[in-house]
Amino acid sequence: MLGSRITFVAVPWLVLTTQDSALLAGLAGLAEMLPYVLAGLIGGPIVDRVGPRPTAVAADTASVLAVAGIPLLAYCDSVSLGVLLALIALAGALRGFGDAAKRALLPRTLAAAGVSTERGTALYDGICRASTLVGLPLAGVLIAAFGPAPVLLFDALSFAASALIIGILVRVGHADAAALAESEHQGYTAALRDGFRYVRSDRLILGVMSMLFATNMFDQAFATVFVPVWVRESPHGPAALGVIGTAFGLGAVAGNILYTVMAPRLSRRLTVGVCFFLGGPAQLLALALTDRMWTVLVTAALAGALMSTVNPILMASVYRRIPTHLHGRVISVLIAVSWAGIPFGGVIGGWATDRLGLQNAALVAALGYLAVTMAPFLFPAWRELDARTRSESTRAVVAA
Incomplete structure (x- = not known):
């Protein structure tokens, strides 16, 4: 979450400084968020069929490459703006899939940890708000000190850390076997x-x-x-x-x-x-x-x-x-x-x-x-x- 909050600031700034257009900077934000919402919607049945934990790990692993590729493409003179926006959209879509999986993973994690639903969701929301509180001003400091490219690489590393944490440390139960088998025979x-x-x-x-x-x-x-x-x-x-x-x-x-x-x-x-x-x-x-x-x-x-x-x-x-x-x-x-x-x-x-x-x-x-x-x-x-x-x-x- 911290890495994504930083990218929320860094991506429009990267496009603004490389393309010198406020309109294109706003378009970059749209290019990230629209696929994010759509991917979260269409990814729901995939999460239910594949499972939230493997879906989250796969999405975060792919996000490492997608996010790391944004600053590399931005500074290539031969790459068009359309290709850059397409990669930003891909990164947004992958994050949408990953977040949808983590939202489905949360109640199973709370049950496995023995934490009440109220306190678990309050902790989750608190972490979201704390990441915003820290991430937005931190992004401004990091961009001023190092430029937007290293900041985006930090986000790529945060996705790698997330994939490792979920893949190695999170062990939760599965849905009811009969209901899960029924959903597996159901079309998308x-x-x-x-x-x-x-x-x-x-x-x-x-x-x-x-x-x-x-x-x-x-x-x-x-x-x-x-x-x-x-x-x-x-x-x-x-x-x-x-x-x-x-x-x-x-x-x-x-x-x-x-x-x-x-x-x-x-x-x-x-x-x-x-x-x-x-x-x-x-x-x-x-x-x-x-x-x-x-x-x-x-x-x-x-x-x-x-x-x-x-x-x-x-x-x-x-x-x-x-x-x-x-x-x-x-x-x-x-x-x-x-x-x-x-x-x-x-x-x-x-x-x-x-x-x-x-x-x-x-x-x-x-x-x-x-x-x-x-x-x-x-x-x-x-x-x-x-x-x-x-x-x-x-x-x-x-x-x-």
């Missing part, structure tokens, strides 16, 4: 269709997916449009771009640690509902209502602490509801549709800012965020977040 298209059918039939998963589609769209508008415009129009300077993200990250890591300790005592539905409702639109309202940096930073830190509870609860609840042998295809559909709002967020946010101005656009987005995050309080399906599994009920009886 039928397996992918099963993923969509399962998501459509489960009202809670459908609700989670729909809400995340909308909130990801608002979050992307905030990060890629509203914050840069606010910084440009304020007297704080470009350094504020990184400071706001750092404040959110620090709050998220602190909140994640606190939630890991308190998770067993909290209502999942109320925690998600309250934290999403308050933390999601808070930063949008801060940009719309003030130009004071300290207010925005304090709001970002508090929002990060509140939002740090959301992903662990939703991940744990989704994992509980999906049979083990269907994890790959169902979770891939869930992630792909949830993230589909991201490409639209920047476009809609930019259009709204041009038409309405920053303050009005941020207010509209905040109101939209508030409306969407009312779902856990309004729809009965969300009460199933608090439903206990059989193993949880057994533990509660034994404790009593």
Whole structure:
């Protein structure tokens, strides 16, 4: 994760410095993320059939070559930009396959380690947020010191380390043998269709997916449009771009640690509902209502602490509801549709800012965020977040 966060900064910078075009730098980001989302979607049935551990090892091993080839091609004068973008797209697709496999591997790893689902997913989310908190500023330092090519080679080494760690150290159980045998005789298209059918039939998963589609769209508008415009129009300077993200990250890591300790005592539905409702639109309202940096930073830190509870609860609840042998295809559909709002967020946010101005656009987005995050309080399906599994009920009886 740390290597991928660094590449998130390094790839657009590499294209910008070698091609001298901001548009092409943005296209490089699209070339990586679109295959990433699509590969995660179409890779679900493959993960279920081959197994998440071998799929993750194979994808990470191939990523070593793909990522290492990007800086080598970038500095070859005879190589066209199209070939470079194709290799970036290949690297994004391989990472999508690998991440889909690791998401399916996570619940089996937690079960083998004897870790509760809430604490395991909270730890996973905390590592994601910590890697972002460390990786983004570290990328800037490394690029300034060594240039983008060595930074990408660091990412290639991180994929090699990941393949070795998973291949050597991770030993987990397998899905139910009968269910696994049934899926092996099923065609690829039928397996992918099963993923969509399962998501459509489960009202809670459908609700989670729909809400995340909308909130990801608002979050992307905030990060890629509203914050840069606010910084440009304020007297704080470009350094504020990184400071706001750092404040959110620090709050998220602190909140994640606190939630890991308190998770067993909290209502999942109320925690998600309250934290999403308050933390999601808070930063949008801060940009719309003030130009004071300290207010925005304090709001970002508090929002990060509140939002740090959301992903662990939703991940744990989704994992509980999906049979083990269907994890790959169902979770891939869930992630792909949830993230589909991201490409639209920047476009809609930019259009709204041009038409309405920053303050009005941020207010509209905040109101939209508030409306969407009312779902856990309004729809009965969300009460199933608090439903206990059989193993949880057994533990509660034994404790009593």
